Amino acid sequence: xxxxxxVGILDSGLGGLSVCREITRLMPGERMVYLGDTAGxxxxxxxxxxIKDVARKxxxxxxxxxxxxxxxACDTIxxxxxxxxxxxxxDIPVIGGVMPCARAAALxxxxxxxxxxxxxxxxxxxxxxxxxxxxDESVQIHEQATPLFHALVEELILxxxxxxxTAQFYLYEMIDLGVDCLILGSxxxxxxxxxxxxxxxxxxxxxxxxxxxxxxxxxxxxxxDLRHESSAAGIDGSRFIVTxxxxxxxxxxxxxxxxQLPSLELRAQKQEAG
Amino acid sequence: xxxxxxVGILDSGLGGLSVCREITRLMPGERMVYLGDTAGxxxxxxxxxxIKDVARKxxxxxxxxxxxxxxxACDTIxxxxxxxxxxxxxDIPVIGGVMPCARAAALxxxxxxxxxxxxxxxxxxxxxxxxxxxxDESVQIHEQATPLFHALVEELILxxxxxxxTAQFYLYEMIDLGVDCLILGSxxxxxxxxxxxxxxxxxxxxxxxxxxxxxxxxxxxxxxDLRHESSAAGIDGSRFIVTxxxxxxxxxxxxxxxxQLPSLELRAQKQEAG
Numbered sequence: 001x002x003x004x005x006x007v008g009i010l011d012s013g014l015g016g017l018s019v020c021r022e023i024t025r026l027m028p029g030e031r032m033v034y035l036g037d038t039a040g041x042x043x044x045x046x047x048x049x050x051i052k053d054v055a056r057k058x059x060x061x062x063x064x065x066x067x068x069x070x071x072x073a074c075d076t077i078x079x080x081x082x083x084x085x086x087x088x089x090x091d092i093p094v095i096g097g098v099m100p101c102a103r104a105a106a107l108x109x110x111x112x113x114x115x116x117x118x119x120x121x122x123x124x125x126x127x128x129x130x131x132x133x134x135x136d137e138s139v140q141i142h143e144q145a146t147p148l149f150h151a152l153v154e155e156l157i158l159x160x161x162x163x164x165x166t167a168q169f170y171l172y173e174m175i176d177l178g179v180d181c182l183i184l185g186s187x188x189x190x191x192x193x194x195x196x197x198x199x200x201x202x203x204x205x206x207x208x209x210x211x212x213x214x215x216x217x218x219x220x221x222x223x224x225d226l227r228h229e230s231s232a233a234g235i236d237g238s239r240f241i242v243t244x245x246x247x248x249x250x251x252x253x254x255x256x257x258x259x260q261l262p263s264l265e266l267r268a269q270k271q272e273a274g
Numbered sequence: 275x276x277x278x279x280x281v282g283i284l285d286s287g288l289g290g291l292s293v294c295r296e297i298t299r300l301m302p303g304e305r306m307v308y309l310g311d312t313a314g315x316x317x318x319x320x321x322x323x324x325i326k327d328v329a330r331k332x333x334x335x336x337x338x339x340x341x342x343x344x345x346x347a348c349d350t351i352x353x354x355x356x357x358x359x360x361x362x363x364x365d366i367p368v369i370g371g372v373m374p375c376a377r378a379a380a381l382x383x384x385x386x387x388x389x390x391x392x393x394x395x396x397x398x399x400x401x402x403x404x405x406x407x408x409x410d411e412s413v414q415i416h417e418q419a420t421p422l423f424h425a426l427v428e429e430l431i432l433x434x435x436x437x438x439x440t441a442q443f444y445l446y447e448m449i450d451l452g453v454d455c456l457i458l459g460s461x462x463x464x465x466x467x468x469x470x471x472x473x474x475x476x477x478x479x480x481x482x483x484x485x486x487x488x489x490x491x492x493x494x495x496x497x498x499d500l501r502h503e504s505s506a507a508g509i510d511g512s513r514f515i516v517t518x519x520x521x522x523x524x525x526x527x528x529x530x531x532x533x534q535l536p537s538l539e540l541r542a543q544k545q546e547a548g
Contacts, residue, residue, distance in 0.1 A: 039320075039321055039324065040324075041319070042319070045315070045316070045428070046313075047313055047518055050314075147425055147428065147429055148425050148426065148429060148431070148436070150425075151421055151422050151424075151425035152422065154421065155421055155422060157422070157443075160443075161439055162422070162436060162439045162440055162443060165435055165436045165439060169431075169434075169436060244321055
C-alpha cells in the first residue's frame with residue numbers, strides 16, 4: 001500500500017523546518033503540510049499552560065489537512081505537550097523528538113554520561129531525562145537550558161565569535177564532566193551543529209533532534225505501511241504555513257531547510273469559540 | 275494637596291522594575307503598585323496585535339488598584355500600544371518612556387546623530403524615531419534592534435565577555451557613524467548600562483529609559499499637584515504583582531531594582547469574557 005496523504009509537521013516557530021529538511025532527505029517522495037505558529041513564537045521560556053494551549057490549537061488546525069501522521073517538530077511542544085496533542089489526534093500516529101533522541105543517546109554513549117541542551121521549558125519538563133531513565137537507568141544526565149543559543153539562531157548569528165563563546169559558556173561543564181553524547185533537544189539548534197561540534201570536540205557525539213525525529217517518522221511510516229514512494233519530489237507538492245510571516249523569510253528558511261523552500265503561506269489566526 | 279494613592283506601574287515582564295528603582299530614588303515617599311505580565315513575557319519579538327492585547331488586559335487589571343497615574347514601564351508596550359492603553363485609562367495620566375527619552379536625546383546630542391536600541395517590536399513601531407523627528411527634524415536616527423541584549427539580561431549574563439562582544443556587534447556601526455547620544459529604549463537594558471558605556475566610550479551619552487520614564491512621572495505628578503511627600507518609605511507600602519513567578523526571584527529582581535525588593539505576589543490570570 002502506498003499512502004499519498006501528506007505528513008503533517010507541527011511547529012511553534014520555524015525551527016521545525018530542520019525536521020522537514022531531514023524528512024525530504026530520507027523520504028524524498030513524501031509530501032508535507034507544515035504549520036508553524038510563528039505568531040506565538042518563541043515558546044521556550046513560556047509556561048507549560050501556554051505551551052499546551054498553543055500545541056492544542058496548532059494540532060487541531062493541522063488536522064484539517066488530511067494528514068497521515070503528525071510529526072511534532074518543536075521539541076518544546078514534544079517535551080511539554082505530547083499528551084495534549086495525543087488527546088486531540090485520534091486516528092493517526094503522533095511522533096516527536098523525545099523518544100528517538102533518548103534511544104539514540106542510550107545506544108551511543110560509551111560512559112553513560114549524556115548531555116542535554118534545549119529550551120528552559122524543555123529542561124524544566126524533564127521529558128528527555130525521564131525517557132532516558134526509562135530506557136537505561138544507569139545513564140547520568142547533565143542538562144543545560146540554552147536560551148541564548150535560541151536567540152542567536154533567531155538572529156541568524158551562527159558562525160560568529162559570540163556563538164562560539166556562548167557554546168563554551170554553556171558546554172564547558174559537560175566537557176569537564178566527560179559527557180560523551182550530547183542531545184540537541186531542540187530542532188532549532190540544528191543550524192548550530194558545526195559550532196557546537198567545534199566547541200566540544202570529536203569526543204562528544206551530537207544527537208540532532210531534527211535528524212532523529214525524521215528517522216522516527218520514517219520508521220513508523222514504514223512499519224505501518226504508510227510510505228509513499230514516488231518519483232515526483234514531495235517537496236514540490238508540500239505546503240508551509242505560518243501564522244505570521246518572518247521579516248527575512250528566504251534567509252531564515254534557508255538556515256533551517258538548507259536550500260530553497262517553497263514560499264511560506266500565511267494562515268489567518270482564527271478566534272476560537274472554546 | 276497630597277495624593278496618597280499609589281503610582282501604577284505596568285510591565286510586560288520584570289525589566290520595568292528598573293523604572294521602580296528610579297521612582298523610589300527620585301520620590302522615596304511614593305507607593306507603587308507594579309503589575310508585570312511575566313506569564314506572557316517576553317514581548318519583544320511579538321506582533322503589534324499580541325502586544326496591544328497584553329497591554330490592554332494588563333492596564334485593565336492595574337486600574338483595579340486605585341492608582342493616581344499609570345506608568346508604562348515596558349518600552350515595547352509604550353512604543354506599540356500607548357493609544358491602546360490611553361483608550362482604557364480615562365481619568366488619570368498615562369506616561370511612557372518614548373517622549374521623555376526623545377526629548378532628552380534631542381537636548382543632549384551635539385552633532386544631531388542619535389542612536390536607538392530596543393526590542394524588534396519597538397524598532398519596527400518607529401515610535402521613538404517619530405517622536406524625535408517631531409521634536410527636531412534635523413536629527414538623524416540610527417536604530418538597532420538588540421534581541422540578544424534582552425536574552426542576556428534575562429539570563430543574568432551581564433558582566434561577561436559574551437555581553438561585551440554582543441555590545442561590540444550591535445554598536446560598532448553607531449560608533450563608526452559618530453553617534454553622540456544613544457537611547458536605551460527598553461527599561462530591561464538598564465542593567466547593561468555599564469557594559470554598553472564601556473563599549474561605546476565616554477564620547478557617547480546614554481539615555482536610560484528607566485531613569486527618564488521615572489523623571490517624567492515625577493514631572494507630571496508635580497505639575498498636577500499629585501505628589502505624596504511622606505517620611506514613610508513608599509517602597510514599604512508598595513506591591514509587586516506578577517502573573518508568573520520567576521525561577522530565580524531574588525537574583526532577577528535584584529538586577530533590575532538594585533536592592534531588596536518586597537516579595538513578588540502572584541496574580542491569577544483571569545479568563546476574559548470579551
